[in-house]
Amino acid sequence: xxxxxxxxxxxxxxxxxxxxxxxxxxxxxxxxxxxxxxxxxxxxxxxxxxxxxxxxxxxxxxxxxxxxxxxxxxxxxxxxxxxxxxxxxxxxxxxxxxxxxxxxxxxxxxxxxxxxxxxxxxxxxxxxxxxxxxxxxxxxxxxxxxxxxxxxxxxxxxxxxxxxxxxxxxxxxxxxxxxxxxxxxxxxxxxxxxxxxxxxxxxxxxxxxxxxxxxxxxxxxxxxxxxxxxxxxxxxxxxxxxxxxxxxxxxxxxxxxxxxxxxxxxxxxxxxxxxxxxxxxxxxxxxxxxxxxxxxxxxxxxxxxxxxxxxxxxxxxxxxxxx
Numbered sequence: 462x463x464x465x466x467x468x469x470x471x472x473x474x475x476x477x478x479x480x481x482x483x484x485x486x487x488x489x490x491x492x493x494x495x496x497x498x499x500x501x502x503x504x505x506x507x508x509x510x511x512x513x514x515x516x517x518x519x520x521x522x523x524x525x526x527x528x529x530x531x532x533x534x535x536x537x538x539x540x541x542x543x544x545x546x547x548x549x550x551x552x553x554x555x556x557x558x559x560x561x562x563x564x565x566x567x568x569x570x571x572x573x574x575x576x577x578x579x580x581x582x583x584x585x586x587x588x589x590x591x592x593x594x595x596x597x598x599x600x601x602x603x604x605x606x607x608x609x610x611x612x613x614x615x616x617x618x619x620x621x622x623x624x625x626x627x628x629x630x631x632x633x634x635x636x637x638x639x640x641x642x643x644x645x646x647x648x649x650x651x652x653x654x655x656x657x658x659x660x661x662x663x664x665x666x667x668x669x670x671x672x673x674x675x676x677x678x679x680x681x682x683x684x685x686x687x688x689x690x691x692x693x694x695x696x697x698x699x700x701x702x703x704x705x706x707x708x709x710x711x712x713x714x715x716x717x718x719x720x721x722x723x724x725x726x727x728x729x730x731x732x733x734x735x736x737x738x739x740x741x742x743x744x745x746x747x748x749x750x751x752x753x754x755x756x757x758x759x760x761x762x763x764x765x766x767x768x769x770x771x772x773x774x775x776x777x778x779x780x781x782x783x784x
Contacts, residue, residue, distance in 0.1 A: 465499035469551050479544050496724065503548055509541040546672040549684045553669045556604040557653045567606040568613050573778040578717060585779060591616060591643050599647045599706050601725060605654060605667070611644050618644040620652075621698055622665070627677060630655065630663045634701035647702050649728065655685035703727060710735040718748045718767075719774055723760060736766045744768040749777050 466487075473479045486505045490497045508515035512535040516524045524532050558564050575589035575596055589596075598607060598618075611618040619642035621634045637645055653669045659680045672681050710716060710731065723729045739745075746767040748757055753769035770777060 463496065463498040465552070465555060466497055466502050468555075469499060469502070469548060472551060473544075473547070478540070479547070482540060482544060499548070499552065500724075503545065506541050506545040506548065509538060510545055511537050513537075545683075550671040552603070553653050553671060553684070556602070557669055558605055558609050559668070563606075564609055564613075567610050569780065570774065570778060571607060571610040572614065573780065574774075577778065588614070595643055595645065597645045597647070597709055599649060599702075599709075601650045601721070601728070603648065603650055603652050605652070607644065607646055611646075616643045618642060618646040620646050620648065621702065624665050628664045628666050630665050632698040632701075634698045634705065637705055647705060649699070649702055649706070649725075651685040653684065656681045657683045657685055703731060707731045707735060711739070714745065716746045718746060719777075720750045722756065723763075729760070733762050736762055739766070749774060 470480065470483055473483065483502065486502055486509075487497050490501050490505060495501050513532050516527055516532045516535070527535075529535055558567060572588065573585060575594075576584035576587050578596075579590040579594035581587045581590055600607070608618055608620070619637065619640040621637060622630045622632045624630060637647075652665075654665045654667050656664050656666060656670055656676065658664060658676060659682050662679075663685055664676050666676060669684070670676060670681050672683055674681050706728070721728075723732065744765070744767055746763065747770060748767045749770045749772060750756060751771060751773050753771045757763055757767050757769045775781065
């Protein structure tokens with residue numbers, strides 16, 4: 462995410478107006494103690510595009526310290542919407558798997574991963590144990606890597622929504638408990654394939670469409686990708702997905718976390734609450750990241766429950782990173 466934020470700046474070097482605003486955003490984000498990356502930049506742009514709505518979601522105190530009072534006087538600014546649309550298009554290009562190399566890589570990675578955690582002895586060269594295992598994957602990524610993998614191995618993931626004939630989405634998170642799918646995929650921050658139309662409906666289209674394009678004659682207003690504290694917790698389906706995460710963690714004997722930074726305050730709060738109330742105090746979270754030990758050391762509540770593994774995902778799967 463940090464790398465994506467820096468690379469996005471390179472794409473707008475010829476647009477002095479947009480670059481100036483992005484650099485101001487970077488300065489403001491860092492000045493206030495946040496990590497600058499593509500997620501924090503996106504949240505900033507959402508807020509600047511519609512400051513009144515953003516401050517109302519943040520609560521009475523934040524609204525009261527705004528220098529403009531009442532906050533209803535704050536106006537939307539088109540420039541930030543335009544930059545946000547450019548950022549969304551950039552994210553789609555970087556995160557949607559189209560190149561054959563990326564697709565092969567995803568298949569190799571997830572095949573080894575699911576085979577290993579399902580207890581297959583020769584997991585480096587075998588299929589996962591589909592007959593006796595169900596895989597529940599919670600992710601803040603918005604790429605289509607796991608969906609592609611599932612299609613390739615004949616195990617279509619259940620993603621918590623159904624599509625109608627015109628690709629419109631109906632969220633059905635309650636069906637996670639009843640589905641027979643072997644891969645249950647919970648995309649906590651949305652997906653590159655989801656788009657919000659001007660009429661308020663949501664569609665799932667592959668390959669993804671960008672703001673400004675149309676779907677069946679209706680303009681696309683934005684992508685359905687929501688980050689961190691700017692998330693509307695009670696909006697469908699985010700609240701339901703977080704409830705599923707908490708319930709699964711409460712009953713899990715083991716949880717494997719791959720490269721996650723715990724920066725999302727709502728996701729971290731769920732881990733914090735579950736860890737605080739579990740009777741099992743020995744490590745039950747395997748945390749895989751090149752900086753696992755350092756990251757876990759920053760979260761005192763997780764230390765007793767997490768076993769840090771200082772490896773990249775590729776190293777953990779005995780796969781050369783440059784392959």
